[in-house]
Amino acid sequence: MEPIKILLDESExxxxxxxxxxxxxxxxxxxxxxxxxxxxxPEDLAPVFPMNLIEQEVSSDRWIDIPExxxxxxxxxxxxxxxxAKEFEKLLDAPVKIFYKNEGYSxxxxxxxxxxxxQAYYNxxxxxxxxxxxxxxxxxxxxxxxxxxxxxxxxxxxxxxVSFEQKPYRRLMMMTWGAECIASPSDKTAAGRKILAxxxxxxxxxxxAISEAIEDAVGDPLARYSLGSVLNHVLLHQTIIGLEAxxxxxxxxxxxxxxxxxxxxxxxxAGISLPFVxxxxxxxxxxxVAAEPTSCxxxxxxxxxxxxxxxxxxxxLLPMYTLGHDFIPEPIHAGGLRYHGMAPxxxxxxxxxxxxxxxxDQIETFTAGVNWAxxxxxxxxxxxxxxxxxxxxxxxxxxxxxxxxxxxxxxxGHGLVDLAAYDAFLSGQLTPYKLPExxxxxxxxxxxxxxxx
Amino acid sequence: MTASPEMPDREKTAHDQLVIRCPRxxxxxxxGYCRREGGDLPCHRTILCWQGRFPVEAFLKSMLRxxxxxxxxxxxxxxxxxxxxxxxxxxxxxLQGEDDxxxxxxxxxx
Numbered sequence: 112m113e114p115i116k117i118l119l120d121e122s123e124x125x126x127x128x129x130x131x132x133x134x135x136x137x138x139x140x141x142x143x144x145x146x147x148x149x150x151x152x153p154e155d156l157a158p159v160f161p162m163n164l165i166e167q168e169v170s171s172d173r174w175i176d177i178p179e180x181x182x183x184x185x186x187x188x189x190x191x192x193x194x195x196a197k198e199f200e201k202l203l204d205a206p207v208k209i210f211y212k213n214e215g216y217s218x219x220x221x222x223x224x225x226x227x228x229x230q231a232y233y234n235x236x237x238x239x240x241x242x243x244x245x246x247x248x249x250x251x252x253x254x255x256x257x258x259x260x261x262x263x264x265x266x267x268x269x270x271x272x273v274s275f276e277q278k279p280y281r282r283l284m285m286m287t288w289g290a291e292c293i294a295s296p297s298d299k300t301a302a303g304r305k306i307l308a309x310x311x312x313x314x315x316x317x318x319x320a321i322s323e324a325i326e327d328a329v330g331d332p333l334a335r336y337s338l339g340s341v342l343n344h345v346l347l348h349q350t351i352i353g354l355e356a357x358x359x360x361x362x363x364x365x366x367x368x369x370x371x372x373x374x375x376x377x378x379x380x381a382g383i384s385l386p387f388v389x390x391x392x393x394x395x396x397x398x399x400v401a402a403e404p405t406s407c408x409x410x411x412x413x414x415x416x417x418x419x420x421x422x423x424x425x426x427x428l429l430p431m432y433t434l435g436h437d438f439i440p441e442p443i444h445a446g447g448l449r450y451h452g453m454a455p456x457x458x459x460x461x462x463x464x465x466x467x468x469x470x471x472d473q474i475e476t477f478t479a480g481v482n483w484a485x486x487x488x489x490x491x492x493x494x495x496x497x498x499x500x501x502x503x504x505x506x507x508x509x510x511x512x513x514x515x516x517x518x519x520x521x522x523x524g525h526g527l528v529d530l531a532a533y534d535a536f537l538s539g540q541l542t543p544y545k546l547p548e549x550x551x552x553x554x555x556x557x558x559x560x561x562x563x564x
Numbered sequence: 565m566t567a568s569p570e571m572p573d574r575e576k577t578a579h580d581q582l583v584i585r586c587p588r589x590x591x592x593x594x595x596g597y598c599r600r601e602g603g604d605l606p607c608h609r610t611i612l613c614w615q616g617r618f619p620v621e622a623f624l625k626s627m628l629r630x631x632x633x634x635x636x637x638x639x640x641x642x643x644x645x646x647x648x649x650x651x652x653x654x655x656x657x658x659l660q661g662e663d664d665x666x667x668x669x670x671x672x673x674x
Contacts, residue, residue, distance in 0.1 A: 302654075404587040
């Protein structure tokens, strides 16, 4: 029997994180201070981050040692297993081998503790007593709560009120690990009090929650702020996913043709992909795909027709469900990667042509996630469903092309605390999109003269 | 949200009960939430998330005052660290303001 799980021993776990800044063909432009117009200096961030993390944020060193106390905590769930999705392969009936890195294996059930643990550690050694943060879905808040407990730090999480009310189990996880989880807007901060005075029934927003967390940290010299995605040091810590996967693939003598991750803020995607992007920069042939959410209904409304797989018309014509290769309206195409919440490194890699962005709508993603659960058993987090939808698309392409492919992706977390989202999907609350027929007609004009299957 | 005064209330809230999964919050929200997420302006992702459901861009354009629409559409993406610096400065101002108010209040005590 071919192995399903490819495991690493704890002694084989990487001892360094990988920093892609050292290998970028063109360096990232430094962000400018909004007040001075000059590049941001490390001390500008000192009110919210400890200097040891700021040093990582601005570092161009290729490899950064993982401290021993962090490795000890990582060993609670790392190295995470690399698994072969054989049952899902059977369902897709395509010439692909699908491997996934199971990051749902961590105590909070996602990839988030890969950075929460080092962030708590670096704050601890810097002399900080308490961390403040904001959370939306609660994945980050719960990961940081656990990490703070591991290093004896207090933790205060401002959770967007609408999520606080929708997701009691995430809140209870945070409280179980000893964190203070507060519905935002709250009366703990001037920012929250002002919102409550103006809008007593405000459901909150991530913008308000982050304002509260920052204010909480700025107002207490022994507190700092912690962020779970986007920033360079967060992406750095997550590279342990891809570094382990690199070793695990080598153990079975394979190298992926395609590496995929879902991209919200970019940290999970960066975690699985950056070590492979490094190979690509140095000449290795590998396709790297960031899967992000959109409302584009290409698979649900389009006819099966020959079309290019990309807007640049560089791929061969392939039969596919399509609304035309240039259908995606301007604000939607790779929209999340232009969106201000995306990691600059990821946006930069897309711009450089090293990473491809693909968008999937909620119906496609939940359909893929349910199919995954019914074949592989594990119920994915709704965010993870985006990359599973991308894997399905990649497998079907391989089938159409008649070409064997090895696919690797990050299974970023389980959905056991997000079953309400599955309820919404399974009970039909997430309705299929109803794009006007005239818009579909207009979009299809671009493929009117292409051959039909 | 600063609504265009010409639009009747019934039309302003016409899509408010539609439900979508918010990729930022990881849960279901209504369109009514999205169009007010940014306080007086919609969430930055509103068009991205809703465009497949109904002509949201045209709806928001007709609903917002011209200056708010232009402010919202014109807000370019900012690097996260830039946003953090702005929030740090705003927090300092708020904390200083509260300190000043406390001192003023204590000074007036008999």
